[in-house]
Amino acid sequence: MVSLxxxxxxxxxxxARRVAPSVGRPGVVWxxxxxxxxAVFAVLPMAGVAYLSLTDWNGLSSPQFVGxxxxxxxxxxxxxxxxxxxxxVLLVGNVAVQMPISILLGVWAAGHQRNxxxxxxxxxxxxxxxxxxxxxxxRQLLDPNFGVPAQLAAVFGGDGNFVGTPRGAMIALVIVxxxxxxxxxxxxxxxxxxxxxxxxxxxxxxxxxGRVRQFFSITLPQLRNTIVTSGTFMVVGGLTAFDVxxxxxxxxxxTDTTILPFRMYREAFQTYNYGYxxxxxxxxxxxxxxxxxxxxxxSGYDKMQSTQEGV
Amino acid sequence: xxxxxxxxxxxGAVVGGLSLVLSVAACGxxxxxxxxxxxxxxxxxxxxxxxxxxxxQGAVDSFNETSDAKVTLQAxxxxxxxxxxxxxMSSSDMPGMFFNWGGGSLNDYVEAxxxxxxxxxxxxxxxxxSSFLPSVLDIGKVDGKLVGIPMRGTQPVFIFYxxxxxxxxxxxxxxxxxxxxxxxxxxxxxxxxPFAVAGNADSGWTELMWVSYLVDRIGGPEVFxxxxxxxxxxxxxxxxxxxxxxxxxxxxxxxxxxxxQSVSYGSGGTSTLLSSGKAAMQLMGSWEYGTQxxxxxxxxxxxxxxxxFPAYEGGKGDPANVVGNPSNxxxxxxxxxxxxxFEFLETTYSDSYVQGLVDAGEVPVTTNAEAALASxxxxxxxxxxxxxxxxxxxxxxxxxQALGLxxxxxxxxxxxxxxxxQSTPEQFVSAVSALP
Numbered sequence: 211m212v213s214l215x216x217x218x219x220x221x222x223x224x225x226a227r228r229v230a231p232s233v234g235r236p237g238v239v240w241x242x243x244x245x246x247x248x249a250v251f252a253v254l255p256m257a258g259v260a261y262l263s264l265t266d267w268n269g270l271s272s273p274q275f276v277g278x279x280x281x282x283x284x285x286x287x288x289x290x291x292x293x294x295x296x297x298x299v300l301l302v303g304n305v306a307v308q309m310p311i312s313i314l315l316g317v318w319a320a321g322h323q324r325n326x327x328x329x330x331x332x333x334x335x336x337x338x339x340x341x342x343x344x345x346x347x348x349r350q351l352l353d354p355n356f357g358v359p360a361q362l363a364a365v366f367g368g369d370g371n372f373v374g375t376p377r378g379a380m381i382a383l384v385i386v387x388x389x390x391x392x393x394x395x396x397x398x399x400x401x402x403x404x405x406x407x408x409x410x411x412x413x414x415x416x417x418x419x420g421r422v423r424q425f426f427s428i429t430l431p432q433l434r435n436t437i438v439t440s441g442t443f444m445v446v447g448g449l450t451a452f453d454v455x456x457x458x459x460x461x462x463x464x465t466d467t468t469i470l471p472f473r474m475y476r477e478a479f480q481t482y483n484y485g486y487x488x489x490x491x492x493x494x495x496x497x498x499x500x501x502x503x504x505x506x507x508x509s510g511y512d513k514m515q516s517t518q519e520g521v
Numbered sequence: 522x523x524x525x526x527x528x529x530x531x532x533g534a535v536v537g538g539l540s541l542v543l544s545v546a547a548c549g550x551x552x553x554x555x556x557x558x559x560x561x562x563x564x565x566x567x568x569x570x571x572x573x574x575x576x577x578q579g580a581v582d583s584f585n586e587t588s589d590a591k592v593t594l595q596a597x598x599x600x601x602x603x604x605x606x607x608x609x610m611s612s613s614d615m616p617g618m619f620f621n622w623g624g625g626s627l628n629d630y631v632e633a634x635x636x637x638x639x640x641x642x643x644x645x646x647x648x649x650x651s652s653f654l655p656s657v658l659d660i661g662k663v664d665g666k667l668v669g670i671p672m673r674g675t676q677p678v679f680i681f682y683x684x685x686x687x688x689x690x691x692x693x694x695x696x697x698x699x700x701x702x703x704x705x706x707x708x709x710x711x712x713x714x715p716f717a718v719a720g721n722a723d724s725g726w727t728e729l730m731w732v733s734y735l736v737d738r739i740g741g742p743e744v745f746x747x748x749x750x751x752x753x754x755x756x757x758x759x760x761x762x763x764x765x766x767x768x769x770x771x772x773x774x775x776x777x778x779x780x781x782q783s784v785s786y787g788s789g790g791t792s793t794l795l796s797s798g799k800a801a802m803q804l805m806g807s808w809e810y811g812t813q814x815x816x817x818x819x820x821x822x823x824x825x826x827x828x829x830f831p832a833y834e835g836g837k838g839d840p841a842n843v844v845g846n847p848s849n850x851x852x853x854x855x856x857x858x859x860x861x862x863f864e865f866l867e868t869t870y871s872d873s874y875v876q877g878l879v880d881a882g883e884v885p886v887t888t889n890a891e892a893a894l895a896s897x898x899x900x901x902x903x904x905x906x907x908x909x910x911x912x913x914x915x916x917x918x919x920x921x922q923a924l925g926l927x928x929x930x931x932x933x934x935x936x937x938x939x940x941x942x943q944s945t946p947e948q949f950v951s952a953v954s955a956l957p
Contacts, residue, residue: 462722
């Protein structure tokens with residue numbers, strides 16, 4: 211009896227697998243709720259913004275249609291070029307700092323060292339805090355007279371004037387953003403590193419590969435998909451970074467950290483220039499789309515294959 | 522915009538204790554008039570949450586007791602208050618009366634035809650005009666039309682100083698610009714920051730105070746009045762360039778220290794620099810006193826001094842002129858029950874309302890305020906402010922408020938670049954002249 215049921219179970223499995231396709235692949239109807247949601251909350255507002263970008267509107271009287279006037283302003287507004295440049299700098303800075311740190315931290319956290327769990331928990335703490343809170347905290351820390359720069363004058367240079375200089379402000383933004391988001395990316399890499407089959411490392415060890423060689427020849431290639439995913443998150447996050455700028459530098463000194471999203475906020479919600487603000491928003495959309503297309507193309511994400519073929 | 526709500530909160534923090542006492546007495550009435558927003562117009566009074574609300578609530582309650590029309594007071598959190606008003610004004614949900622900052626902050630509303638010309642109310646009741654200090658009431662006018670009535674205390678800007686630091690350094694508070702320059706040298710030679718200024722991008726309005734005062738002292742209030750009237754050629758006045766050059770000289774001479782670009786206003790920032798003796802002076806609005814009382818009570822009681830901004834040798838501006846926030850205002854919208862609203866406006870200069878404001882630490886701008894000042898938390902300080910404002914031939918509103926945000930915000934950015942050395946005085950002038 212026992213053996214009979216056992217064999218029956220075994221034979222049932224292929225049947226079940228065969229039944230599944232007949233239920234039908236998800237049709238268009240399945241995507242409807244998602245599509246409706248996307249249309250109402252993404253496409254519709256975007257169309258609204260596209261319309262507003264062709265108008266002059268201060269939020270009080272009805273919008274005046276002005277054609278491409280707001281778009282023409284891009285050619286005469288020297289700050290827009292600067293904003294695009296600053297957005298790019300912040301983006302590259304963020305990826306360049308966050309990527310190596312998160313990979314190392316994530317791979318380390320995937321191991322089985324002593325105290326690993328405790329230390330990982332501490333590393334992941336910043337992830338639980340809101341950006342506004344972290345930015346306010348960092349601002350206190352970076353105060354030139356009463357914060358860390360005043361205490362560690364040797365490191366920060368003479369007078370602790372850190373967030374008040376163009377370069378210092380940008381570095382501060384990268385540091386604070388990284389401090390907050392490295393834990394998130396580490397978490398991604400930790401999961402990915404854990405999924406790498408041990409047999410690869412065992413084989414490498416037999417071949418006499420050291421830890422460094424193993425990292426570069428096995429771990430990194432195996433993390434390729436995660437690197438692209440994580441990189442996309444970083445790029446999207448970098449392009450839409452706003453809260454940290456608002457709290458930490460407010461776009462200054464002068465306009466030296468006025469990145470595109472902040473400029474958009476300033477135009478639309480501080481000076482009630484909704485037309486031009488909308489045009490900047492669309493510009494940001496175009497830039498972001500271009501960058502992500504580029505990313506997909508360069509990384510081969512569109513024809514991505516498994517990293518574990520043959521394992 | 523941000524800075525002003527911050528100022529109001531700052532003021533709020535200060536006078537909180539006193540008004541608590543009042544609130545017990547005044548908070549009974551509540552929203553008794555909600556049912557009376559009849560077809561003839563609404564009497565919803567929108568204001569910003571702060572410690573003087575109980576005083577206003579008391580005035581509303583006593584008005585509602587005697588009048589057929591009922592006013593409803595609604596107080597909103599100061600963060601987002603302006604946005605709420607802005608959004609409501611373009612809908613059918615607009616308030617009948619609302620708290621505002623006067624001047625350029627009302628430009629858009631006047632242009633869109635949302636506000637009632639109060640000249641009509643003055644005709645039937647001249648007291649509505651004569652009860653207020655003229656230099657302040659002027660700020661309630663847009664294009665010559667009176668659209669706002671002062672309803673709060675005044676917030677002039679002047680110099681605060683640390684008595685102990687100044688005495689130790691052997692420096693007297695400056696009465697002329699030459700003395701100011703001399704004091705900068707003496708103090709910085711001794712390693713003390715002469716003037717604390719908040720140069721972080723969120724505190725650019727503290728740098729604006731320097732520009733406003735210097736332009737006023739050098740060229741007189743006419744220079745800015747011309748700019749505020751929408752004539753961008755006003756920026757080309759030599760006084761603006763002179764002021765910008767003076768700023769550059771002050772910065773180069775170390776008048777503001779070397780790291781002011783990283784410093785913000787308030788506790789932990791410039792106010793702490795002053796109270797801790799790292800800086801000797803600070804040009805700031807009258808709310809600074811409250812900040813110091815809250816954060817460094819000992820310093821505020823013993824070592825905090827104040828003097829008007831010094832005279833400028835050879836300048837056209839009267840040294841008695843003042844810069845700052847003249848007051849906050851109440852405006853009546855076209856959706857209001859006009860007759861009842863006009864009647865209610867009379868409470869803004871009633872003895873009991875004025876007394877309530879004084880007790881809450883404000884310095885009202887009514888002609889009858891002086892008599893009430895004796896009961897202020899610090900009568901000397903209140904009297905100093907009142908005299909400063911009452912004797913001022915001209916009270917220039919903070920430029921960013923007077924110009925409206927579309928010019929005010931980029932203007933402050935340009936001022937920051939000037940202070941940071943990112944633009945020269947000449948570049949500053951051409952940049953602000955080019956503002957739309």
